[in-house]
Amino acid sequence: MDQAASTATEVRIDLQTPEATAALARWFAPRLLPGDVLLIAGQIGAGKSHFCRSLIQDRLAAEGRMEDVPSPTYTLVQVYDTNGGEIWHSDLYRLTSPDEAIELGLEDAFDQAICLVEWPDRLGPLQPEKALLLHFSACSDGDARVLAVSGRAPRWASLLGDLRQDWAADDRS
Numbered sequence: 001m002d003q004a005a006s007t008a009t010e011v012r013i014d015l016q017t018p019e020a021t022a023a024l025a026r027w028f029a030p031r032l033l034p035g036d037v038l039l040i041a042g043q044i045g046a047g048k049s050h051f052c053r054s055l056i057q058d059r060l061a062a063e064g065r066m067e068d069v070p071s072p073t074y075t076l077v078q079v080y081d082t083n084g085g086e087i088w089h090s091d092l093y094r095l096t097s098p099d100e101a102i103e104l105g106l107e108d109a110f111d112q113a114i115c116l117v118e119w120p121d122r123l124g125p126l127q128p129e130k131a132l133l134l135h136f137s138a139c140s141d142g143d144a145r146v147l148a149v150s151g152r153a154p155r156w157a158s159l160l161g162d163l164r165q166d167w168a169a170d171d172r173s
Contacts, residue, residue, distance in 0.1 A: 009157070010150040011164045017143050021047045024147070024167065025054035030062065031159060032114045034085035037128050039120035042136030047145050051136070052089050052116045056080055059087060072118075077104050079113075086113040092122035101126055132156050 015021045032038075032055075040048045053069040059082050060067055072078040072091040080087040088109045095101060101123050109115050110128050120127055132151040139146060149163060 009160050010148055011160055011168050013147045013149070013163075013167045015047070015145040015147055018047070018050055021051050021145060022054035025051045026058045027163075027166065029055045029058035034113055035111055036155070037110050037115045037117065037131040039127060039131045039133045040116060040118050040136070041120055041133065043138065046136035046138045048118045048136055049091070051134070052118065055116065056087055056089060059084070077106075084114075088113045088115045090115070090117050092117065092119040095119075095122040098122070098124035098126045129153065130155065132159075
């Protein structure tokens with residue numbers, strides 16, 4: 001692996017409205033493959049669940065399906081079967097140990113499914129190095145958010161370039 005592929009690249013995106021966050025999720029939805037892991041961080045109310053719901057709903061809509069996509073805050077994991085493989089949406093806020101993530105089956109899912117993981121800090125050392133990190137920050141002016149996206153794995157180099165071109169260069173808010 002060359003040095004450029006092993007260093008993280010970060011793309012910062014201004015999301016002025018919840019609709020902009022949903023639009024970005026729709027941008028991501030068709031680009032994800034089984035084995036892709038998105039670690040979605042940010043404080044409570046930063047837009048993590050809204051992003052995940054929008055992404056999952058877009059994948060389902062592409063198959064002509066409409067389903068309720070609840071937050072997995074209490075169930076910890078919600079699994080959605082799609083033609084492109086399973087999508088695992090997990091909210092790890094209530095976990096107290098990385099061992100609890102193992103009990104949920106997340107390690108296997110990281111290799112076989114598209115995984116959207118809210119509160120990834122709860123994974124501790126189990127965070128996959130191949131993951132793409134999305135960090136949402138709420139702004140003081142209402143619905144606006146800043147998203148920082150980064151990833152070290154070679155899988156993400158092209159996607160981050162496309163993301164920078166499509167989102168960071170022009171204002172989609």
